[in-house]
Amino acid sequence: MREPLFRDIMPLVASASEVVASHLDKPFALFGHSMGATISFELARALRKTRGVQPIHLFVSGTCCPQEVGRHYREELPVTDIKDKLRQYAGTPPEVLEHPELMEIFAPIIQADFAVCRSYQYTPEPPLGCPITAFGGLEDHDVSRESLQCWGTETTGQFRSRMLPGGHFFINDTGPTILETIARDLQPHARV
Numbered sequence: 738m739r740e741p742l743f744r745d746i747m748p749l750v751a752s753a754s755e756v757v758a759s760h761l762d763k764p765f766a767l768f769g770h771s772m773g774a775t776i777s778f779e780l781a782r783a784l785r786k787t788r789g790v791q792p793i794h795l796f797v798s799g800t801c802c803p804q805e806v807g808r809h810y811r812e813e814l815p816v817t818d819i820k821d822k823l824r825q826y827a828g829t830p831p832e833v834l835e836h837p838e839l840m841e842i843f844a845p846i847i848q849a850d851f852a853v854c855r856s857y858q859y860t861p862e863p864p865l866g867c868p869i870t871a872f873g874g875l876e877d878h879d880v881s882r883e884s885l886q887c888w889g890t891e892t893t894g895q896f897r898s899r900m901l902p903g904g905h906f907f908i909n910d911t912g913p914t915i916l917e918t919i920a921r922d923l924q925p926h927a928r929v
Contacts, residue, residue, distance in 0.1 A: 738842075742845065742846060742849035743849060743853055744849050744852040744853060744856065745852070745853065745856040746775070746776065746779065746853050746854075746856050746857045747779070747856075749776060749853060750776060750779045750780050750783050751783065753776065753780050754780060754783050754784060754787060754788070757780075757784075758788070761784070761788060761790050764793045764926050765792050765793065766792050766793055766794040766795070766796065766919070766923055767780060767781055767792045767794075767795050767796065768796040768797075768798070768919065769796075769797060769798065769800075770798040770799045770800075770908055771798070771799045771800050771905065772800070772850055772853060772854050773798075774797035774798055774799065774800040775800060775803060775806055775854070775857055776853075777795060777796075777797065778795065778797065778803055778891065779803075779857075781795050781865055781867070782862055782865065785865065791865055791866055791867050792867050793867055793923070793926050794867055794868050794869075794870065794919075794922055794923060794926075795865060795867055795868070795869045795870075795892070796869075796870050796871075796872070796919055796922075797869065797870070797871045797872070797888060798871070798872040798873075798908060798915070799872065799873065799874060799877065799880060799905055799906070799907065799908065800880060801879070801880050801881075801884035801885070801887075802884055802885070802886075802887035802888045802890070802891065803857075803859045803891065804859050804887060804890075805884050805887070806854065806857050806859065813848075813851070813852070813855070816844050816848070819840070819844050819847050819848070820834050820840065823847070826904070826905045826906060827904050827905065827906060828905060828906030828909065864890065864891050864892050864893045865891060865892050865893070865894070866892070866893055866894055867892065867894050868892060868894040868895040868896065868897075868922070869888050869889070869891060869892045869894070869895075869896050869897075870896075870897045870898070870899065870918065870919075870922055871885040871886075871888040871896075871897070871898040871899070872885075872898075872899050872900075872901060872907075872908075872915060872918075873885045873898065873899070873900050873901070873907075874900070874901060874902070874903040874904050874905060874906075874907030875900050875901065875902055875903065875907075876902070876903055876904045876907075877903070877904050877905045877907065878904075879905065880905070882898070882900060885898045885900075886898055899918065901914060901915070
């Protein structure tokens with residue numbers, strides 16, 4: 738709560754790269770949902786460039802492919818519209834949305850998150866060498882099956898997409914299914 742908020746994606750990715758640096762001597766996978774998927778993707782690319790390592794698998798969830806991210810975050814979200822946007826995503830409990838003190842705390846954080854998303858500009862690079870699995874919600878009106886499919890252009894490895902019941906926060910109800918998929922995909926890399 739006391740740390741400065743990131744408002745630009747690349748400093749956030751650089752910071753994440755520093756945080757994980759001491760753990761890169763072991764095989765690792767990355768998972769990100771929504772904004773976290775774009776961050777995980779850029780982290781994988783940054784680690785390839787700066788440290789010469791890649792994840793054994795990249796799992797992305799609830800977001801369109803990186804080439805399309807910009808069209809979802811064109812304008813700044815005023816504080817007065819934050820509750821409506823969160824209601825639309827259906828991932829924040831109504832008790833939080835109707836609690837003025839909590840919203841006063843969370844509003845600047847949410848605005849910073851949207852600023853991070855707005856700052857993202859996709860830059861073409863060679864595809865990652867690791868497999869990518871993309872999860873989407875069947876009722877997520879912002880992330881279509883087609884926009885998940887174009888994640889396949891970001892890997893020379895295997896690509897799979899999986900649509901699950903629910904809207905943008907489908908992970909809240911389908912967590913066990915997602916964890917089973919991740920465990921199955923990582924099983925060939927498990928140490929005996």
